[in-house]
Amino acid sequence: MSAENSNGHLQTRQLPKEFLAAAVKRANELSLQRAERPYRPSSELKFLLEVQVETAHMPLMLVGEPGGGKTAAAYHLQHELMQKTQREGRDANVSLHHISCHDNLSPREILYRFDHLARLRAATDGKVIPEHLVGKTAEWLATVAQNPDLATSPEFISFAESVIKVVELSHIQAKTLLDPMSFMVYGPLGEAIIRSINGEESVVLIDEIDKTPPGFEDQLLEVIEHLIFTLEEAGLSVAGNKELLHIIITSNDQRELSKAFLRRLMVHEIKFPSKKELEAIVHDHLPQVNNRLARAAINFIIRLRNELELNKPPSTAEVIQWIKVMQAYNQSAESIEAYEVPLLEMIIKDNEDRRNVEDYLRRRSY
Amino acid sequence: MTVTELSSNLEQVPSQTSFTNLLYLLRDKGINVSTAEWLNLQAVLGRGGIQTMEQMYQTSKAMLVKDPSQYPDFAQAFAQFFELSSNNSDSEEQNADPSSANDTGMTADDLALRNLLLQNEDQEKKVQTAVLATPSTASPADVPEDDNQVEETETYGQQTEKPEQANDSTSPSLLSKIREESESRKQAHEQESRRKMYERVLRRLKNKLTSTTAEITDKLDVKGTVKHIAQSGGNIVPIWERAVNIQPQLLLLLDVWGSTDIYVDEMADFWKAASKMLGKITILAYHNAPYGEVWPVEDGNRPIHPIPLSKLWPQAANTKLVIMTDATMPLDRDDNTGLYNRHDINFDHPRLAGAKPKEYRNTGLENFQLMGQHYKRAVIINPNRQRDWTHGYAGTTTNHSLEKIRRIFPMFELTEKGLNNAIDTLLK
Numbered sequence: 001m002s003a004e005n006s007n008g009h010l011q012t013r014q015l016p017k018e019f020l021a022a023a024v025k026r027a028n029e030l031s032l033q034r035a036e037r038p039y040r041p042s043s044e045l046k047f048l049l050e051v052q053v054e055t056a057h058m059p060l061m062l063v064g065e066p067g068g069g070k071t072a073a074a075y076h077l078q079h080e081l082m083q084k085t086q087r088e089g090r091d092a093n094v095s096l097h098h099i100s101c102h103d104n105l106s107p108r109e110i111l112y113r114f115d116h117l118a119r120l121r122a123a124t125d126g127k128v129i130p131e132h133l134v135g136k137t138a139e140w141l142a143t144v145a146q147n148p149d150l151a152t153s154p155e156f157i158s159f160a161e162s163v164i165k166v167v168e169l170s171h172i173q174a175k176t177l178l179d180p181m182s183f184m185v186y187g188p189l190g191e192a193i194i195r196s197i198n199g200e201e202s203v204v205l206i207d208e209i210d211k212t213p214p215g216f217e218d219q220l221l222e223v224i225e226h227l228i229f230t231l232e233e234a235g236l237s238v239a240g241n242k243e244l245l246h247i248i249i250t251s252n253d254q255r256e257l258s259k260a261f262l263r264r265l266m267v268h269e270i271k272f273p274s275k276k277e278l279e280a281i282v283h284d285h286l287p288q289v290n291n292r293l294a295r296a297a298i299n300f301i302i303r304l305r306n307e308l309e310l311n312k313p314p315s316t317a318e319v320i321q322w323i324k325v326m327q328a329y330n331q332s333a334e335s336i337e338a339y340e341v342p343l344l345e346m347i348i349k350d351n352e353d354r355r356n357v358e359d360y361l362r363r364r365s366y
Numbered sequence: 367m368t369v370t371e372l373s374s375n376l377e378q379v380p381s382q383t384s385f386t387n388l389l390y391l392l393r394d395k396g397i398n399v400s401t402a403e404w405l406n407l408q409a410v411l412g413r414g415g416i417q418t419m420e421q422m423y424q425t426s427k428a429m430l431v432k433d434p435s436q437y438p439d440f441a442q443a444f445a446q447f448f449e450l451s452s453n454n455s456d457s458e459e460q461n462a463d464p465s466s467a468n469d470t471g472m473t474a475d476d477l478a479l480r481n482l483l484l485q486n487e488d489q490e491k492k493v494q495t496a497v498l499a500t501p502s503t504a505s506p507a508d509v510p511e512d513d514n515q516v517e518e519t520e521t522y523g524q525q526t527e528k529p530e531q532a533n534d535s536t537s538p539s540l541l542s543k544i545r546e547e548s549e550s551r552k553q554a555h556e557q558e559s560r561r562k563m564y565e566r567v568l569r570r571l572k573n574k575l576t577s578t579t580a581e582i583t584d585k586l587d588v589k590g591t592v593k594h595i596a597q598s599g600g601n602i603v604p605i606w607e608r609a610v611n612i613q614p615q616l617l618l619l620l621d622v623w624g625s626t627d628i629y630v631d632e633m634a635d636f637w638k639a640a641s642k643m644l645g646k647i648t649i650l651a652y653h654n655a656p657y658g659e660v661w662p663v664e665d666g667n668r669p670i671h672p673i674p675l676s677k678l679w680p681q682a683a684n685t686k687l688v689i690m691t692d693a694t695m696p697l698d699r700d701d702n703t704g705l706y707n708r709h710d711i712n713f714d715h716p717r718l719a720g721a722k723p724k725e726y727r728n729t730g731l732e733n734f735q736l737m738g739q740h741y742k743r744a745v746i747i748n749p750n751r752q753r754d755w756t757h758g759y760a761g762t763t764t765n766h767s768l769e770k771i772r773r774i775f776p777m778f779e780l781t782e783k784g785l786n787n788a789i790d791t792l793l794k
Contacts, residue, residue: 047425048424048425048428051421054415055415056410060428256566263400263402264402267428267431267434352641
């Protein structure tokens with residue numbers, strides 16, 4: 001976050017450390033809460049997730065309307081895997097790495113980046129032998145040159161041994177410090193692959209891959225199929241464990257993905273839930289919901305979706321939020337049944353749709 | 367029955383590749399399954415990941431079909447290969463289709479595995495039926511409270527009361543799923559994929575159109591100039607105002623009624639996609655040829671609010687014109703709707719007050735030519751496929767009109783490739 005001061009210079013607004021720690025903690029909590037949110041996958045999706053984890057070990061791409069539960073499916077998978085590992089008495093640390101795609105995202109960014117600056121700093125620091133030691137060595141060398149007998153004195157041997165140790169140490173330190181592997185900063189997918197090598201289980205969510213620039217997915221073919229990627233700076237290729245890394249990809253179909261990429265995935269379309277399924281989903285999310293209000297709202301949504309051709313039909317997530325807010329503001333089921341529908345803005349976002357729905361409501365309310 | 371119990375039945379699964387001819391059947395239906403995808407499915411089958419026919423259906427659909435618009439074709443091929451249709455009408459349809467002969471090329475091992483999957487399916491269904499029949503498992507959301515729900519519950523009731531249905535060699539739930547995929551959703555899928563295709567192509571046009579904004583004008587930005595002088599320590603540099611809203615507009619002209627009626631779905635989808643992707647665009651209509659006037663598309667097939675063509679010319683220089691027509695009509699017609707005809711206009715119409723009769727004296731062809739002169743960037747999108755452009759409408763020789771109109775405007779078919787080429791032409 002930045003702001004302009006009176007001199008017109010940009011200044012960075014610092015977040016106090018105690019707040020930063022709290023914010024990071026809160027973010028982690030939210031991520032876990034998201035995984036624990038109720039989610040009711042269709043029997044088909046449930047089975048395909050099982051196939052993905054147990055036998056196929058290949059990424060699953062979910063397509064369908066926005067707000068239909070594609071992203072939530074990945075969090076659900078994480079939650080299910082954590083529960084499974086807990087049941088089996090193993091460490092329930094299944095991490096979720098959420099990659100939100102955008103048009104500037106590069107494939108390498110999600111795998112790793114090499115921190116060149118840190119390595120340069122380390123190289124400079126590693127070469128320096130303390131100045132006082134250099135000076136003292138020069139003094140001893142001059143003294144021993146004048147009086148060779150002193151070369152066998154316990155004082156000199158002790159000093160020489162300590163210098164060699166320091167030099168050896170600095171070499172070892174330099175070797176370790178300058179090892180390229182120490183400067184790899186892993187992206188979400190890279191980190192999950194490294195975790196899988198270490199025997200830790202992860203779910204990677206590549207969310208809205210259709211927002212990436214064309215050709216993005218073609219640079220990930222090897223990673224997607226074999227979990228192999230090359231760390232160029234170290235001259236190494238590493239391969240993850242497919243049984244421990246589960247990739248979920250979502251797409252809203254804004255651009256066509258390459259055939260080579262698609263052939264390496266399973267694809268499943270999440271359909272809008274049936275009336276009965278939607279009722280159950282609403283009850284899962286809002287256990288205290290007024291049943292009549294929920295039923296009236298769901299009936300209305302189903303009618304809208306069936307009778308009007310909407311550019312952006314209300315999604316499951318929007319319906320849940322809408323019912324939640326209606327309940328909070330004591331809206332009645334009767335008003336919806338009489339086609340006097342409150343808070344339409346929460347479910348109808350497109351201007352043309354809004355005109356159509358208002359027209360529909362006028363006709364029905366006569 | 368648990369999955370583990372079911373998998374014990376699958377020990378008889380043959381180790382070699384199974385159901386190979388399904389691969390070829392799918393490819394014949396236009397679903398280009400690759401060898402690698404097929405082997406992936408075989409691997410899952412080999413590891414015992416598929417226990418029932420329904421699971422076979424779900425897994426093979428997810429692994430082999432990457433475009434949901436192909437689900438209906440997949441469902442048909444799957445049912446045909448595994449001979450799942452028990453319905454008479456389905457059988458008749460199959461017999462009528464020469465490509466769906468009874469011989470689906472299953473080996474003895476394939477048949478054994480097919481029967482095993484069906485057998486497991488039945489066993490699993492029995493378990494589900496038993497669970498459904500237990501009243502305590504019903505959640506509050508399952509309690510019917512209106513008519514529709516009662517119907518749904520009755521469907522469940524039929525299953526619970528007639529468990530013998532589950533013993534049928536063909537699974538009702540799987541069959542209903544296949545029927546749903548192959549029939550009721552086919553039209554919706556076609557429409558959806560068509561709309562998405564239009565949106566994809568139009569997004570390209572939108573991106574190009576919106577990138578041509580913010581051009582420098584010849585008007586001095588006084589405030590900006592003074593501010594710059596103050597900030598740069600007295601260095602005088604004139605700052606010019608920028609026009610941000612001069613991007614070219616788009617006019618979509620639809621040929622409605624008559625021969626284009628059969629393309630009404632495609633045209634309406636294109637119109638909707640254009641409105642969605644390009645925001646406020648003008649959409650006007652005419653019939654066969656513009657005879658001096660057009661009208662807002664909301665009017666339908668006849669002008670309720672006619673707009674004289676001459677009112678379009680002032681904006682034509684900055685407007686790109688897309689005409690959607692099959693360009694098919696007689697050259698001369700008794701009812702004056704041919705290409706060489708001109709209309710008798712009722713100038714008493716209040717909307718035409720002030721319109722000059724001479725504007726209306728052109729023939730349809732002359733008005734197309736006039737449009738071509740005013741709109742420097744114009745294309746025709748023809749919903750009829752290019753291969754049929756020479757045939758004419760309903761076996762007539764009206765393709766002559768198409769050839770004449772095509773000389774005025776470049777013409778492209780309403781396909782992804784055609785639309786992309788049309789956009790390239792518009793953006794030249």
